[in-house]
Amino acid sequence: MNEMQAPLSVRDLSVAIGGNPILRQVNLTFPRNRITCIIGPSGCGKSTLLKTLNRMHYNVEGLQVSGSVLLGTHDVIRANDQELLELRRNIGLVPQKPCPLPMSIFDNVAYGCRIHGMYRKKELPDVVEKYLTEVGLWDEVKDRLGSPAVRLSLGQQQRLCLARTLAVEPEYILADESTSALDPLSSKTVEDLFIKLKKDYSIIMVTHTLHQARRIADYAVFLYLGEVIEEGPAADLFNTPREELTRNYLTGTFS
Amino acid sequence: MKKLGKRHLGEALVRVLMLLSVLIVLLVVVSILGIILLRGIKSLTPEMIPWPALLGSLYIVIPASVIGACISVPVMFYITMYKKRSDTFPYLARLAYDVLYGTPGIVYGAFAFTLMVYVGMRASVMGGILVTVLLIIPIMIRSGDEIARNVPDEMIEAAYSLGATPWETLKVILRQILPGMTTAFLLAIGRAIGEAAAVMFTAGFSDTMAVRLSDPAATLPMAVFNWITMPDPFPDKAYAAAFVLTVLVLLLSLCGRWVSRRFTQNNL
Numbered sequence: 001m002n003e004m005q006a007p008l009s010v011r012d013l014s015v016a017i018g019g020n021p022i023l024r025q026v027n028l029t030f031p032r033n034r035i036t037c038i039i040g041p042s043g044c045g046k047s048t049l050l051k052t053l054n055r056m057h058y059n060v061e062g063l064q065v066s067g068s069v070l071l072g073t074h075d076v077i078r079a080n081d082q083e084l085l086e087l088r089r090n091i092g093l094v095p096q097k098p099c100p101l102p103m104s105i106f107d108n109v110a111y112g113c114r115i116h117g118m119y120r121k122k123e124l125p126d127v128v129e130k131y132l133t134e135v136g137l138w139d140e141v142k143d144r145l146g147s148p149a150v151r152l153s154l155g156q157q158q159r160l161c162l163a164r165t166l167a168v169e170p171e172y173i174l175a176d177e178s179t180s181a182l183d184p185l186s187s188k189t190v191e192d193l194f195i196k197l198k199k200d201y202s203i204i205m206v207t208h209t210l211h212q213a214r215r216i217a218d219y220a221v222f223l224y225l226g227e228v229i230e231e232g233p234a235a236d237l238f239n240t241p242r243e244e245l246t247r248n249y250l251t252g253t254f255s
Numbered sequence: 256m257k258k259l260g261k262r263h264l265g266e267a268l269v270r271v272l273m274l275l276s277v278l279i280v281l282l283v284v285v286s287i288l289g290i291i292l293l294r295g296i297k298s299l300t301p302e303m304i305p306w307p308a309l310l311g312s313l314y315i316v317i318p319a320s321v322i323g324a325c326i327s328v329p330v331m332f333y334i335t336m337y338k339k340r341s342d343t344f345p346y347l348a349r350l351a352y353d354v355l356y357g358t359p360g361i362v363y364g365a366f367a368f369t370l371m372v373y374v375g376m377r378a379s380v381m382g383g384i385l386v387t388v389l390l391i392i393p394i395m396i397r398s399g400d401e402i403a404r405n406v407p408d409e410m411i412e413a414a415y416s417l418g419a420t421p422w423e424t425l426k427v428i429l430r431q432i433l434p435g436m437t438t439a440f441l442l443a444i445g446r447a448i449g450e451a452a453a454v455m456f457t458a459g460f461s462d463t464m465a466v467r468l469s470d471p472a473a474t475l476p477m478a479v480f481n482w483i484t485m486p487d488p489f490p491d492k493a494y495a496a497a498f499v500l501t502v503l504v505l506l507l508s509l510c511g512r513w514v515s516r517r518f519t520q521n522n523l
Contacts (some may be wrong), residue, residue, distance in 0.1 A: 027333060054416060056416060059408070081420075085418045085419075085420060086418065088415065088416055088417070088418045089417065089418035091416075092416060092417070093412065093413075095409045095413060096409070097407075097409055099407055099410050099412075099413050101408035101410065101413060101414065101427050101429075101430075102410075102427065102430040102431040103430060111414075111427075112416060112417035112418065112419075115417070115418065115419050115420075115423050116418060140393055161413070164413075164417065165416070165417070168417055168418060174416075186453035251364060
């Protein structure tokens with residue numbers, strides 16, 4: 001999928017669950033090699049939007065989706081099973097709560113590579129080292145790669161999840177409030193990692209904390225009741241919002 | 256101050272009541288085990304080992320557990336992997352096996368017996384296996400479901416988001432729930448092996464070893480049931496059988512605990 005140099009974009013996306021509209025006619029383009037933060041009050045559809053980007057709403061009954069999510073020429077919404085696997089590999093997810101797979105630290109990072117048959121067995125140790133180094137975890141775990149990943153601290157687990165996601169070489173990384181379960185220090189570490197990683201990856205992040213969005217966003221999207229109220233470069237959106245609703249949200253008139 | 260004294264009194268009372276309840280439970284356990292073990296060990300000379308009943312029980316319970324597991328495991332997988340946010344179907348499924356779980360063994364026995372009469376089958380090992388399969392499935396699913404429900408959605412999502420197929424995702428989930436499932440299954444086997452009512456008319460009883468699937472077979476609980484009211488030396492034989500049965504069940508449940516301790520250490 002090397003032709004996919006075009007950014008991930010969403011066209012006329014509407015999502016409803018059991019007849020209740022969650023997202024209405026969303027049109028967005030997520031710039032490459034930038035951190036895009038999606039902000040908005042609870043229940044505005046942020047997480048649904050993120051989940052729709054890699055079609056992760058497998059267990060939602062009564063879901064209706066219309067419109068398209070395009071990565072290059074591929075539409076995530078209409079992809080068949082085979083294409084979907086490849087698209088999901090390309091659009092990685094870092095969950096809200098760190099969730100290591102029930103296996104060793106090494107196997108967690110190697111898992112995705114193994115299922116996709118990306119490397120030969122001999123190459124795997126180098127790959128694992130590379131991605132653990134990239135998330136700054138290598139020195140902390142290099143002597144216990146074989147021990148279960150759940151023994152790591154939460155902050156370490158979240159970085160492991162990130163390494164696991166990076167190891168399948170995605171173009172986009174979706175982060176669903178990925179620092180909200182972490183202590184301030186670990187949260188800062190993960191934030192810094194995102195800033196470092198945007199050189200090679202494009203990051204789309206849902207966040208509840210405006211401070212965090214202000215700190216790391218290059219591009220920002222404000223969602224309200226399932227609609228995109230305003231989007232644009234983060235500096236503009238945060239400093240000189242065009243819409244009244246955005247201004248009110250940013251000043252804390254409602255949340 | 257007066258109020259505080261009253262509260263202390265209440266506290267003390269509740270504590271005494273709790274302690275009393277615990278003591279009653281312990282007393283019951285100790286006396287059951289004590290009597291079975293004491294009388295059982297005394298009676299358990301090599302020639303008193305109830306071989307036909309012991310082997311009969313194993314002939315029935317081992318195949319029944321395997322068949323039961325073959326049916327319950329996919330059900331659990333289904334519940335874990337395809338659980339939907341809406342609760343109608345899982346609710347109905349859970350209601351169904353909760354009802355089955357609470358159904359007494361004798362009802363299973365009567366049901367299986369009716370079936371056997373219908374197809375012209377005699378009380379036999381086969382009949383025992385049939386009824387034990389029916390009995391063991393809801394137990395396995397119910398305890399397995401508890402374990403499967405604890406699989407975090409995030410874990411399923413994690414595997415999916417790496418591009419895993421549903422089958423590959425299932426294999427990941429399996430690693431997570433295997434210890435719990437093994438424990439649940441061992442406990443289910445422990446319960447099934449002690450069930451007398453269900454096998455009473457389906458497996459029958461016999462003093463000789465069952466050789467073919469169509470032979471009636473003795474089982475340990477039925478041996479206890481038959482021998483305990485008969486003249487000497489049968490009560491001693493009954494205690495010997497009860498002893499063997501108790502040891503089997505104890506072993507199964509200790510095994511279950513060991514598996515869950517040993518392996519969840521790595522998982523949790």
